[in-house]
Amino acid sequence: MLTPENMAAIKLSLELAACVTLILLIFGTPLAWWLARSESSWTAPVGAVVALPLVLPPTVLGFYLLLAMGPSGYLGQLTATLGLGTLPFTFSGLVVGSCLYSLPFVVQPIQIAFQSIGNRPLEIAAILGASPIDRFITVALPLAKPGFLTATILGFAHTIGEFGVVLMIGGNIPNETRVVSVQMYDHVEALAYDQAHPLAAAMVLLSFLTLLVLYFYQKVRGRAKTNFGVSI
Amino acid sequence: MTEMLKKNTRTSITVQLKQGKEIKHNFSLDIDTHLSDPGVVGIFGESGSGKTTFLRSFAGLLKLPSAVISFNDEVWQNDQIFVPTHKRSIGYVFQEDGLLPHLTVQQNLDYAVRRKRKVSMEGLYKKVVSILNIESLLSALPDQLSGGERQRVSIARSLLQQPRILLMDEPLASLDEKRKREILPYLERVSKQFVIPILYVSHSVEEIARLADYVLVFKQGRIVEEGSPNSVFAKENPFIGLSDEVGVVLDGVISAWDEIWELSTVSTDCGDLLIPKAGTVVGTTIRVRILAKDVSLMETPESKSSILNQLSADVLELSRDQNTAMSLVNLRVKSAHLVARISRKSIDQLKIAPGKSLWVQIKAAAVLN
Numbered sequence: 073m074l075t076p077e078n079m080a081a082i083k084l085s086l087e088l089a090a091c092v093t094l095i096l097l098i099f100g101t102p103l104a105w106w107l108a109r110s111e112s113s114w115t116a117p118v119g120a121v122v123a124l125p126l127v128l129p130p131t132v133l134g135f136y137l138l139l140a141m142g143p144s145g146y147l148g149q150l151t152a153t154l155g156l157g158t159l160p161f162t163f164s165g166l167v168v169g170s171c172l173y174s175l176p177f178v179v180q181p182i183q184i185a186f187q188s189i190g191n192r193p194l195e196i197a198a199i200l201g202a203s204p205i206d207r208f209i210t211v212a213l214p215l216a217k218p219g220f221l222t223a224t225i226l227g228f229a230h231t232i233g234e235f236g237v238v239l240m241i242g243g244n245i246p247n248e249t250r251v252v253s254v255q256m257y258d259h260v261e262a263l264a265y266d267q268a269h270p271l272a273a274a275m276v277l278l279s280f281l282t283l284l285v286l287y288f289y290q291k292v293r294g295r296a297k298t299n300f301g302v303s304i
Numbered sequence: 305m306t307e308m309l310k311k312n313t314r315t316s317i318t319v320q321l322k323q324g325k326e327i328k329h330n331f332s333l334d335i336d337t338h339l340s341d342p343g344v345v346g347i348f349g350e351s352g353s354g355k356t357t358f359l360r361s362f363a364g365l366l367k368l369p370s371a372v373i374s375f376n377d378e379v380w381q382n383d384q385i386f387v388p389t390h391k392r393s394i395g396y397v398f399q400e401d402g403l404l405p406h407l408t409v410q411q412n413l414d415y416a417v418r419r420k421r422k423v424s425m426e427g428l429y430k431k432v433v434s435i436l437n438i439e440s441l442l443s444a445l446p447d448q449l450s451g452g453e454r455q456r457v458s459i460a461r462s463l464l465q466q467p468r469i470l471l472m473d474e475p476l477a478s479l480d481e482k483r484k485r486e487i488l489p490y491l492e493r494v495s496k497q498f499v500i501p502i503l504y505v506s507h508s509v510e511e512i513a514r515l516a517d518y519v520l521v522f523k524q525g526r527i528v529e530e531g532s533p534n535s536v537f538a539k540e541n542p543f544i545g546l547s548d549e550v551g552v553v554l555d556g557v558i559s560a561w562d563e564i565w566e567l568s569t570v571s572t573d574c575g576d577l578l579i580p581k582a583g584t585v586v587g588t589t590i591r592v593r594i595l596a597k598d599v600s601l602m603e604t605p606e607s608k609s610s611i612l613n614q615l616s617a618d619v620l621e622l623s624r625d626q627n628t629a630m631s632l633v634n635l636r637v638k639s640a641h642l643v644a645r646i647s648r649k650s651i652d653q654l655k656i657a658p659g660k661s662l663w664v665q666i667k668a669a670a671v672l673n
Contacts, residue, residue, distance in 0.1 A: 195365050198389040199396040201419035214406045
């Protein structure tokens with residue numbers, strides 16, 4: 073079955089995906105709200121930047137991140153000054169890279185959900201005496217729930233599946249940056265198919281179960297509100 | 305219930321809105337109105353006449369530059385001040401989709417109650433729920449309700465807020481005729497039992513004639529006519545443009561009920577009228593609408609006529625009708641006015657002119673409540 077190395081890779085992938093998803097939900101939600109509701113002309117360029125990882129080759133993103141986070145990059149100098157060392161080839165570096173790479177997969181479903189609420193429910197809440205924050209918590213968040221579910225699953229799954237960015241900035245350090253996708257690559261490179269098979273099968277099963285839960289949830293709700301259509 | 309807002313201080317509303325065509329294509333707005341103790345204000349106009357803009361600005365849902373809005377002693381908007389919607393003491397009934405879709409009826413009501421500015425009145429909740437007859441709907445979600453039920457819940461919720469003024473934006477427009485008939489009595493009960501000023505937007509003459517104490521007529525972003533329902537609807541009004549709907553509204557009291565012929569005697573300012581089944585309970589106040597096209601004129605009373613109501617009248621003035629073959633005759637009947645719409649040929653044959661005395665026949669009177 074799964075060797076300890078494979079198990080470690082799976083654990084690391086799950087940890088990374090959980091961290092990234094959590095961070096993105098926290099910071100992506102206000103960003104999605106702003107993109108959905110603001111009338112500022114800045115929403116167009118910001119929206120385009122958020123969508124960039126959808127079209128950029130991951131290696132390009134990884135290359136720039138590597139430069140930025142390295143000892144001579146701005147980010148690297150900042151983290152070094154703060155006494156954190158440099159981020160490349162560390163788990164924290166992977167988290168930062170993955171957050172950027174998975175950003176659109178979390179922000180866009182939430183943004184679409186916020187947009188589809190429309191003005192009316194928020195106007196109603198305002199009439200009933202709810203302050204802006206009150207309206208956000210008691211009306212916008214509950215009505216955007218399907219969007220949050222989609223965002224969580226897409227963000228999580230996409231982080232697990234990433235390869236290019238990890239390879240560029242993470243390398244291949246066991247228990248630190250050797251996630252499942254890198255481990256798979258190693259196995260295949262080494263022609264260790266007996267190792268690759270169980271790992272691949274485990275990932276297929278895990279992904280299928282996750283999606284199964286999502287689709288059952290949609291069926292129970294009776295309408296397919298969860299939006300997989302990630303639009304640019 | 306009536307004590308709810310009985311301490312009703314005098315209501316005073318000022319709204320000045322200006323919006324040039326350069327801001328919104330093909331639409332300009334120039335409203336400057338001051339209302340004092342208006343009761344139910346009917347805001348009448350075609351779609352695109354600015355009435356919803358007026359209401360949304362008043363509610364703070366729309367922020368037009370250089371608008372001035374004040375309510376009683378509070379300034380809600382001027383050059384320096386903009387009071388956000390959630391701090392204005394208003395209730396608002398939308399045309400449709402006025403309920404929070406993720407909450408049940410009960411939760412919708414509670415949402416309003418929890419956030420309102422005043423301490424709850426004992427028993428208000430129960431009374432509102434029973435007046436609007438929504439007891440059985442409390443556990444339903446909005447999309448399980450019919451359009452009429454949703455509107456009733458919206459109205460109930462706005463009353464539970466105990467607002468100082470109630471805004472209604474075409475609350476019946478999304479309903480079919482049957483549902484409208486169902487809701488109108490509720491609206492009437494609300495306006496009678498809760499002493500609260502209401503701004504009621506509608507493009508239906510019938511609704512406004514039935515509910516309003518004061519009417520503002522909007523046309524292309526301007527108030528072109530205002531006054532009591534009678535003064536606005538009793539003349540051929542180029543702004544209303546519906547010559548079939550010209551008529552007067554009379555308030556009356558049922559003074560007798562004839563069970564055999566099923567006729568009610570209604571005492572009005574123009575005398576007693578016999579109206580089929582206008583009500584059986586003596587003493588009930590009702591409002592009737594007599595359209596100009598249902599009033600005809602004769603030189604002498606006609607004893608062999610099928611028409612029950614014949615009254616003597618004096619001609620006050622003649623005015624033009626949109627239809628050039630017809631003319632409107634403004635009449636005084638006792639202390640009230642009636643309007644008759646007759647052909648110009650009849651005017652010539654009967655030699656109708658101001659000051660002439662003759663008889664009117666009223667062919668039909670619509671009971672508005």
